[in-house]
Amino acid sequence: MGPVGTAVVRDGGAALPHGFWAAVRVWLEKPQVANRRLCGAAIEAEGTVLLGDGGEGSPQLAAGGPGRELRAVLRTLLPRARPAGQPASPTKELAVQDVYSGTVTFLPLEENNEGKYQIKKCNIYQIQLTHIKDEEWSVSIVAPSSEDWFSDGITYPKLAWLGNELLSKLAKWSVEQKHSEFRSTLSLISVAKYCKVYQDLKEKYKEMVKVWPEVTDPEKFVYEDVAIATYLLVLWEEERKEKGLAKKQSFVDLGCGNGLLVHILSNEGHSGRGIDVRRRKIWDLYGPETHLEESSIMPGDSHLFPDTDWLIGNHSDELTPWIPVIAARSSYSCSYFVLPCCFFDFHGKYSRRQSKKTQYREYLDFVAQVGFVCGFHVEEDCLRIPSTKRVCLIGKNRTYPPTECALIDNRIAQYIQNRQTCAVVACDRGVGFNHKDRSDVCKEAGSEPPDNEMETAGRIWMPGFQPREKVEQIRNCAALPRDFVDDVVLNVANLLLNAVPQKSNSNMHGGNMNTWNQGESLSLKEVAEHLNKETLKRLKSEYGGLQTLLKNNHQVFEVLNGRVHIRDWRKEKPSRKTKPEVKRCLSAEAFKTRLCWFFVHHPDGCSLPSESCPYAHGTEELRQSQTIKKKRHI
Template identity: 85%
Template sequence: MLHIHLLPRTLDLLWDMEKQQSYTTKMLLLRFYFIKIVRCEEDVYNRTVTFLPLEENTEGKYLVKKCNIYQIQLKHIKDEEWSVSVVAPFPEDWFSDGIVYPKLAWLGNELLSKLAKWSVEQKPSEFKNTLSLISVAKYSKVYQDLKEKYKEMVKVWPEVTDPEKFVYEDVAIATYLLILWEEERKEKGLTKKQSFVDLGCGNGLLVHILNNEGHPGRGIDVRKRKIWDMYGPETHLEEATIIPGDSHLFPDTDWLIGNHSDELTPWIPVIAARSSYSCCYFVLPCCFFDFHGKYSRRQSKKTQYREYLDFVAQVGFVCGFHVEEDCLRIPSTKRVSFVGKTRTYPAAEGALIDEQITQFINSRRSCAVATCDRRVGFNHEHHCGGLCKEADSGPPEDETQTAGTTWMPGFQPREKVEQVRNCASLPRDFVDEVVLSVANLLLSAAPQKSCSDEQGGNMNTWNQGESLSLREVAEHLDKEILKKLKSEYGGLQTLLKNNHQVFEVLNGRVHIRDWRKEKPPSKTKPEVKRRLSAEAFKTRLCWFFIHHPDGCSLPSEACPYAHGTEELRQSQMIKKKKHIQ
């Protein structure tokens, strides 16, 4: 029988690390549902934690799996020097499914280095643990089933967005909601599955999954997506503009969903509160919007993301909800969600709450906002009482009601036709000027950092330049250039990433790309990508051949770009277009 030997201080160390980290790592640390820890005080010198995967059988009993056993060991070397190691005693039995169990190499290449880093960090987390409001065991099983069910969507995804990210993210959100709603039905003794409306539903995949799983509901978005036609008539999607007001209430709906709903995000608790006393909401904030436009920061002691989350939570409190915060397991940096499923007031006091909501919206419009701490979890009366009093003290005349059915005159919904602002519309001469300026900056930022490469028996040096942070690069550019870039989504970073022939942007730092370090095209690469790569070969001039003081780091026959106009080939894409015409 395998035991887990654990020194109390080691447990505390690992637990602190677990509370701070992403869901992938949490899955492998103490909190995850299938890990069972047995604490044996008699062997405190071993300082080893052994993780035993448990799986639930059909009878509800947990059995130890014989595969995927691993250990984390903390060892004292001398003085203040310690080492941490990860050991898989039976690597031949390791199984990876990409969901619950990672690849074995991940333990050594990723987890080990992170454990070493976290063990010396003093960095408290701003956020809740992942999936704190639902059963993690149920989540893992349902997610695995849904991922298998909808994995084919990745192959047929017609949008320009990354299919793997968006498909699996929506599968994860759907999983969360399905379990949340299942537990709500048990709590309230409901037999009928909850209805919903997804406001700002985007690609509609979340609606598609929820409809398929038996929940009646629909999605509404200002703009129809290509993929909508692929779902079939059982998925209910509507192309319409939502203006917060009396004409957009949903009295017969159980739940409102705001999944990266942008300008509608702060309005969703308001719409839920005014739709009916029983209407609940789920919101996953992403872009920062206030009631009337972009959200403006008001504090400097918090990150912008944390401050905005606190604002969205505060809206829910003002609307009379018990707001619960949770952190989802999705491939996104914006993973914090809010759930409002119960009220802080009896139904008879609805008119008072409605007046409070109106005053709060007006206070935001006039920037009369209290500076008290609005963290989730405080008592509701203390949490928003000061703000409500401030709103009472001098809000503007009741503008939100004088506009008839519209709660915020001047509210700007998303444009029906999406503007593409990814630096692609910038003049070519302007882009070339910025690229050359940044490249020269990197090449002259420090004494020449040369890289040796043996070609034909001779040692040739090629200047790689220095790496600089995006901020450092921006500080050296002309203000007018930065102003022009600021009008484009992504700005400087997007422009540099678009020019990937010249630059690499990694972890916020800009590097000159060295094509000798690029991996050759993989034989396993999808056929479409391999064909496009072959068609693009030598269709553009090599920037390094023309501009770099040492020329190109690759010989002409190995460089994918043309060393001179005589090597240029006509793009196959242009030929195809001409043929079609």
């Protein structure tokens, strides 16, 4: 055994040695965050063992005498990719932690002829923490020589990967002071089952990417829905085992969008349907076995699902808080799964309170609170999907017996009424609604609802509820009148340019770095304070408001960390994300197809010479867009 790498770390925040063991835990439970060829790891067993005398052939785990207590963890490494020509074979590994000496040793296991596991002679490695002095520590990895290390490129990468990639991540994690406000990914289901089902479904539905007729990114939406379907299939399989059910669960997806999730779940043997206010082009590709309905959903007695096992809300927007209510009132056995995205209350947009929580965390707590009021044990989990909004809430079991359904129904009605009343008061006062903590929920919802609310509960639960519009409105500032946008851009640019003394030189087109006025940077709040009320009101109706408008006009502005800057094109660097050949193609098509804003409006003109600027310096340089020509040709 010899060192394959050592990283020296400075621990100014007193994170070590605790941070080292937290980093080791990440590598034990979630190895895929370092090794992208792994799907995850399943912890099979763990417990304490005594360090013995060390039998013949046993590797040296740590210095010191026998009798010391060690922590042993048995895990199975789950490959993400399947090597060509052979099935994926999960690898079992025993990790032995010695807190006293600051080491953790990884021992690969192999099955013998008798079906028992024994330690392999190769691919043993150890991670060590050493205190050097004061705030200085080192994290090291030791492993056998290359003759005793066999890399399969998946479960066991090359030794150089251990000494570089893994070591750098462990060193970084060891001194990080990050505490997540969310649960670990896939904490409620078996990771091993998830990985297997996901690989099968990904292979089965990969052709959907090629025939995707929507304008949305096919890879993101297809693989995201495959991942959500995988999660539900594993969750439902475990529920059937837990409750002794033979029949597969039925479902209704409320606000099903492109319907792919419905299509996959139906194909995998679950009877169900999807409902959405707007039909999508891709619905025609699924066939008659996938049941999709174009209809608006009004929360009320006409939209209950007494024969359905599960209600799904996948980015269901204004229906999200209603789904626990609909599930509770549909039947005592109805469960729900919601994946909140946009923030909606029962009556419209969700108004947050001033708190230390992020808006996302606060909204998740609100939706969980709704589930609690509806009498559900609410569980939270993180999905493995390509999205920043990946926390799901699950209401599977009830907190009350069936005899108390009427009592819970009254509690729900009162809670909804109180939310609506508080929202009206908050609107009148011009402040956000401050919803109470979970401990106050029963007090808030405990009294009898007023007569008119009880009457309403028999028909539509909230008169005035606005379902999603059938025609999808564009609210990303792209549909705003050009004159309005140009006026805002000019006003904001002048505000930034006049925030510092002018260094104007009208003849310096593409001139000196010291004479071209770059303006000052201002926060979005400061910029908004200089715009009139009518402008702000109009922007508020758009998603993202002022920030979105400024980002859309990226020729002129750069928005970084909530601050607005005048873009200096001399400092622009080519994006690493775009492939060179694609970038050249895009640049050629767009080159000189729009007027240069700086040439027309900036007091010093454009900072680039005409031949370097991608925009036209005057109408005589304007070219027809190649994209338009292609469309006409098609």
